[in-house]
Amino acid sequence: MKIIVDAMGGDNAPESAVWGGALAAQEYGEEVLLVGDPDRIMQVLRARGMENTSAVTIMPASDLVDMHDDPATVLRHKPDSSMAVSFKLLKAGEGDALVSAGNTGALLTGATLYGGRIKGIRRGALAPVMPCKGGQVMLCDAGANTECTAEMLLQFAFLGALYAEKINGVKSPRIGLVNNGTEDTKGDPLRKEAYALLKKAGDEGRLNFIGNVEGSMVPLGACDVAVCDGYSGNVMLKTIEGVAKFMAGEIKGVFTRSLAAKLGYLMCKKGLGSFREQFNQDKIGGAPFIGIAKPVIKAHGSSGEIAVMNAVRQAIAYTKSGMIEAVSENIAYMTIPE
């Protein structure tokens, strides 16, 4: 298996992408293709004595996509960028999966253009996994599609369920529809229509649909997959990140306000370490674009090397999982006859 890593993507590129990719090659024994400026990549590898890692191959790309590039057009305008070259390798079958911490919009455009949607799937979705009470929850879609149809939400539910089961090992994942109330009459027309489709899939035993979930129920662990349109999913994802950051900052303040508090901190240090670890996104690594015919993993823009390494681990698991084939086999249940 070969995992393509966009070595020039992300806030900490090329260091994090290169080191993370090389660490993954060492750790998981699969080949990693580092795509980018060969001199820069070699320099970064050398700085860690990793230049002779056997499972790492450098694939040259002279340009790069940055955060200011227009997502819709940059891959055409910058055909020699590390991201565009990565996608061409993926399309040509020279690699099995792609990992990038670069421009999210460009990556989604590329995933659809070069990876292609699975036949019958209307849109790819961004499906990050967030910590929640008792485990993790996948938000699907968290930002790829600001406008959705009910059929798309049904597809996101199936895609999320299959991913949670096959890659994250969740048995019979609980699917919740994010809504402004739990009653089955709640929501705008999109939510009402989606509810009916999800209910039917649940009644037929194809999805473990638990009904509507309010925003508060998602961080409290009510479901394994939270289904939403990309607009509100993005609002939810970012709100979770913002509140966690806000509260973590305030807690930090508690422990630095007096000498007693600083000593108190030392006495709780172990527990606080586990607490912090629970919210450590680096362990997760990245968010898959699901619904695409080849595995594409978006690592967080601020990923460090451990996050990239874990994103590669996820890409390997995704490639091995048979998830994409399972989507194709079940596509009849995910599409609405015209």
Next chain:
Amino acid sequence: MKIIVDAMGGDNAPESAVWGGALAAQEYGEEVLLVGDPDRIMQVLRARGMENTSAVTIMPASDLVDMHDDPATVLRHKPDSSMAVSFKLLKAGEGDALVSAGNTGALLTGATLYGGRIKGIRRGALAPVMPCKGGQVMLCDAGANTECTAEMLLQFAFLGALYAEKINGVKSPRIGLVNNGTEDTKGDPLRKEAYALLKKAGDEGRLNFIGNVEGSMVPLGACDVAVCDGYSGNVMLKTIEGVAKFMAGEIKGVFTRSLAAKLGYLMCKKGLGSFREQFNQDKIGGAPFIGIAKPVIKAHGSSGEIAVMNAVRQAIAYTKSGMIEAVSENIAYMTIPE
């Protein structure tokens, strides 16, 4: 001034509503009308020796609205419920403002039916205030309207700005449009259209519009008023509550996992108390329904007496503020010519 308190509304009614109302009458020196079953109210007052509080008047209502009643029809079906009687008193001018911790949907229906919308305002909005880094942020709309037009979002922005300024004392409140990215091209058609309207109001100096805000920016204190449709506003509000609850629970776990941690807790107790206090919704009291021609305050369903007391304080401030008149004076800037 007379504040009407629905004595039978909320999870802790009648105790919290009655004690909170009586405490407010003592504390703020305005008259409070307690609406509900006279015997129960008197019994609850007596339990605290409050039966002779001079500024408290009991207004009889023999029935009550509960959480299972259909919000759209209950006030018609239960004309003698404490909420229906409260609204009739408000409409008849026998009270200046209304506070209830009861069924949110029924309260909104009643606010529109009995309070009436301010002329030119399309819909009333629920506008709770949440703690955020450095202060508070008002979410507007947080659940009254699952479907919105761009004009409604423009109105929510003005309503929120006027409330933040006149009742909460925020000078030149910063207005953000909740969106899935900060760039001015972001969002679905609704957000793009609303952005253009808000930008224009900002350019004309009528609103301090700071642009799009992502979900993460709201808890981190980027704006004083976050403008959203009722669906995503509700998702945001509940997500904030859920993450705060989840993290608070995990932190509690940190301090109970060992003897050392318990001692550590004692050493940080003061700081942790302030931390908790910051997230104490009781201090805020309630969320106004704005855009309605009379002040209506929704106290949280689980409100205790202090929360109800503070909701009455807010109702008094709202009544005195001249906010409703200010909306009428500025209505031309909040409406789009057909």
